[in-house]
Amino acid sequence: MLVKNAAGRMIETNIAGKKVKPFKGARKYKTDSKLATLSEALKKCGLKDGQTISFHHQLREGDHVLNMTLNTIRELGIKNIRVAQTAMFNVHEPMIDFIKDGVVNRIEGSINGVVGDYISKNPLPHPVVLRSHGGRWGAVRSDELHVDIAVIAASAADSYGNCTGIEGKSAFGPICYSQIDAMKADKVIVVTDNLVDYPCRFQEIEEIYVDYVVEVKDIGNPEKIVSGTTKITEDPMKQGIAHSCVGLMDAVGIIKNGMKYQSGAGGISLAVTKYLGEKLEEKNMIAEFAIGGITKHVIDIYEAGRFKKLYFGQCFDYYSAKYLADHPGIPILNVGHYADPYARSRAVDNLDTVVLGGTEVDTNFNVNVNTHSDGRMLHGIGGHQDTASGASLTMITVPVYRKTNPIVREKVTTITTPGNVVDAIVTDQGIAINPKRKDIIEKVKGKINLVSIDDLKNIAYEATGGPQEIEFTDEIVGITKWFDGTILDVIRKVKM
């Protein structure tokens, strides 16, 4: 059929067997201002009872944005929000009141510290869902975790929503957790304390995804956003464990040109990074790259020419955030690129080795990082599962026991990372290799004296009298998911 379209042309409505729509008119487009107050933005986003609001945790203990947003939601009289933060810290203690007031009734995201302690004793009607960094990205990507409104803190943003964490007084390093929220959420709000001219120079999040831009006085407390410095452990026991890690890498033959390393930000991990740098120097080798959380220690090795490339994710100190602002062109590694289980490849799968921690380890090499031995849920999973499954040599650094508590034990309180992907337990009493890794055992023969995991457990039990029995109720506090979305373990409320 021929019809006259809005341009005055006679147009077929069916061309080569396909129905087509005639032109209806053109107009000039102008982008309406995206600037709004937080309250206006939430209302314009259609905030309703029961919705899911997401946040990133890159402002860490300095974050103002999560509390500020939930305060506003409370003022708007909205209830039963599901909070889908990437992580929560002690600064988020007001969450306890939001829960008590019914503003929040579900949490899917990592919880560290006081809020975890509270929920451990007062479970929510829906258990907390704990996922790894990659697992959370995958859950949002696959709509397992649908976000209604993503609230993204930025240390600089233009009025159309191009934004970054690299520049500004509240700089925290590249935004690397929120890309998938920006892409998948129904609505996206950027919150910044630093409105810059268009276009924002760095833009980890692009305006194409952003509905509203909210300017506030402070997105956080700069002193607590990133540590001023990240300190290497001064504890000789921990230094010893760190040296053992580097010794094991060396014995396995990993410390060579082209080595690929994941650096962590814990005290022992930082020490491992430092000692690895020294070892590279001593052997005159150049590692290919370091990924993961970046600190001054990593940059020092890079500057010394011993890491050929940096591949930045989250910055753990101010120095590294500043370094990235001053050295544009270093590729930024967002969490999807790092560990999205549904991606066509994950950066973590390149790793030769990773050094991770744990609150407990068991004789099946299962690792717990989420709960303490008293049953309280006090930590998130982070990249633990992602890197453990990606690295060729996954090392867990723990003391065999802490005071009266055996860390190496028969059964971890909660499984965070299954023993199948854990290769070595590096302790103050020796190194145990997962018997499944015959290749590693073969390589270190004659170079390192290994101990069995049962021996480590026995040492722990002898020194402490064994683990304290805890009685659990049926109530579920939280669940740990493997990054494919399946349930690894259930965290139950302790009988009080």
Add this chain to the structure above:
Amino acid sequence: MLVKNAAGRMIETNIAGKKVKPFKGARKYKTDSKLATLSEALKKCGLKDGQTISFHHQLREGDHVLNMTLNTIRELGIKNIRVAQTAMFNVHEPMIDFIKDGVVNRIEGSINGVVGDYISKNPLPHPVVLRSHGGRWGAVRSDELHVDIAVIAASAADSYGNCTGIEGKSAFGPICYSQIDAMKADKVIVVTDNLVDYPCRFQEIEEIYVDYVVEVKDIGNPEKIVSGTTKITEDPMKQGIAHSCVGLMDAVGIIKNGMKYQSGAGGISLAVTKYLGEKLEEKNMIAEFAIGGITKHVIDIYEAGRFKKLYFGQCFDYYSAKYLADHPGIPILNVGHYADPYARSRAVDNLDTVVLGGTEVDTNFNVNVNTHSDGRMLHGIGGHQDTASGASLTMITVPVYRKTNPIVREKVTTITTPGNVVDAIVTDQGIAINPKRKDIIEKVKGKINLVSIDDLKNIAYEATGGPQEIEFTDEIVGITKWFDGTILDVIRKVKM
């Protein structure tokens, strides 16, 4: 129900009213090599008769990748491919044989030159679909144009598919058309002549989307990929038009601090950019930014401090591609960010002004860039529609007539951009303002002598005797779509 999962834990299969899946086991992940020959990669992607294969056009007249891929497809005995390139040039003349051989039977994408001439005389069974840059992005994003396999040329790539157009012997500037293909295509193949160590430093396309990486000797002929230099017109008539454009901008009050400018790569557009730089200098004003295709002329003004920021899209000369490699940190503007009609904002909507060309203009201010007055389809739409609808002052620069052909006429042969979004026709015989833009007419009163579009048409008709009548057949060669997917116009085969 309680079941024992693969970690040995007793897990509910229903938690808080939600069915959950028990953990089935963990394993170490290794990314299989993505390296393959082009033929292997296409086969592994499941190439079949009738599929849609996409390409970008950033290698321009130097491109080897489109021909190489279709040759391989022919060797594999596959037929009836729909080619969804962002644009095609004379270098793609072999397309005529691919069409004759039945390898290709549909084209959705811009066509410039010989292939357009051929199809104008020998229409395909399905008309060519012409879309603007933004319209094509939107069509792929909305699945109006579903891509089975995206083949992405890169001047540097690592073996996992992180890739760029910024570095390497075949550098062509940032890949800015293919992001949406990478995200939406069922399969993605990166083709490069420069395999670099992981991770590729620049990565406009990330490995997370890439299935295979193909290394070839040359992705293109560097001498033809980007022009060595882009030359400003030496034709006094065209220089006059360019001066008139800057005069109009000035009269409208656009040339001021904070001005936002779209630069083009045509001879007149380049001259406008140069004269604008001089005018900014003279008035001591600083424009906010320039977007769009970038050339040395734009960078010169930026270096002189008269453009505060660059916002790079496609590079039109080697100088600008090299400049970007040497100055990391200049934000890259991909086509989605530039003009995706479905995005929450488009960069083009910030523009104060844009200077565009045309093959014909009519008295309703409709512009044709696709066909010549003899009816042949010889050019793509490019960013014409996108910027025209986004800029506050959209100027079309044309001579009133060319030899015996009236350029300003009663009715354009094909509507590319409807008159509703066209504000000024700037010619060698004066400037006509769209009567709908009373605001502009008011502003220039007493500063510029305007002519009516009918006067321009009359001058053209007097000098040429009016347009030659062309007789069309019913056969459809192509269609022009507005960027919202509706049909603006139909290009019919000329009776021969």
